[in-house]
Amino acid sequence: MSMGTFLAILGAALAAGLAGIGSAIGVGMGGQAAAGVTSEDPDKFGSCLILQLLPGTQGIYGLLIAFIVFIKLNVFGGIIAIELSQGLGMLAGCLPIAIVGLVSAIHQGKVAVSGMALVAKRPEEQSKAIVMAVMVETYAILALLVSFLAVFFAI
Numbered sequence: 001m002s003m004g005t006f007l008a009i010l011g012a013a014l015a016a017g018l019a020g021i022g023s024a025i026g027v028g029m030g031g032q033a034a035a036g037v038t039s040e041d042p043d044k045f046g047s048c049l050i051l052q053l054l055p056g057t058q059g060i061y062g063l064l065i066a067f068i069v070f071i072k073l074n075v076f077g078g079i080i081a082i083e084l085s086q087g088l089g090m091l092a093g094c095l096p097i098a099i100v101g102l103v104s105a106i107h108q109g110k111v112a113v114s115g116m117a118l119v120a121k122r123p124e125e126q127s128k129a130i131v132m133a134v135m136v137e138t139y140a141i142l143a144l145l146v147s148f149l150a151v152f153f154a155i
Contacts, residue, residue, distance in 0.1 A: 004087030005073060005080070008154075011087075011094030012069035015147065019062025019101025026055025026109025033113040037120045047119045047126045051112040054133045058101035058108075061144040065097050068151050086155050093150025100143035108136040 030052030038045045069090055074080050082090075115129025 001079065002081035002084075002087070004082040004084045007084070007087030008069055008073055008082060008090035009075075011091035011098075011151075012066035014091075014098040015062040015069075015094040015101070016059075016066040017062070018098040019105065020059040022102035022105030023056045023059030026058075026105040026107075026112070027052060029106075029109040030055060030112045030116070033116040037116050040120065044119055044123060047123065047129075048116050050126075051115045051119070051129060051133060054112055054130075054137065055105040055109040057137060058097075058105035058140045061140060061147075062097050062101045065094055065144070065147045065151055068148065069094065072151070072155050082155060089154035090151055093147055093154055095147075096143040096150070097140075097147040100140055104136050104140040104143075108133055108140075111136055 030048075034045070034048035034052045037048050070076065072090070073082070111133045112129075115126075115133055118129045119126050
């Protein structure tokens with residue numbers, strides 16, 4: 001395996017791994033809060049579940065970028081060797097979703113937890129709680145776009 005190929009695979013692992021860690025933390029925080037809210041009022045489970053799931057999208061975005069790297073490297077049909085500069089380009093392209101995915105999922109989890117507190121007291125305000133959590137998602141989507149374009153055009 002060439003050094004370029006190794007760096008590209010490292011980038012894919014970071015994209016999926018770091019964004020996945022952030023999502024696991026965010027969804028975990030949401031799950032804890034959702035359990036508390038639904039223990040008091042089981043009818044609020046659906047509202048809390050929506051908020052709990054939102055931080056999970058960053059992990060999906062990281063996985064998507066990793067799959068694009070794997071497809072570009074033909075990992076599923078006989079891996080190709082790429083130049084060092086190409087591997088560095090792919091590694092760099094993976095970093096936006098890796099880093100922003102990690103951080104934004106954790107912060108989105110915190111906003112979702114606060115949203116569940118809002119839903120616990122005022123269930124009619126669920127849409128406002130969702131909008132607040134989705135605002136954090138905006139930055140993960142921007143990072144996904146940057147990573148997608150950088151990785152897609154790296155080779």
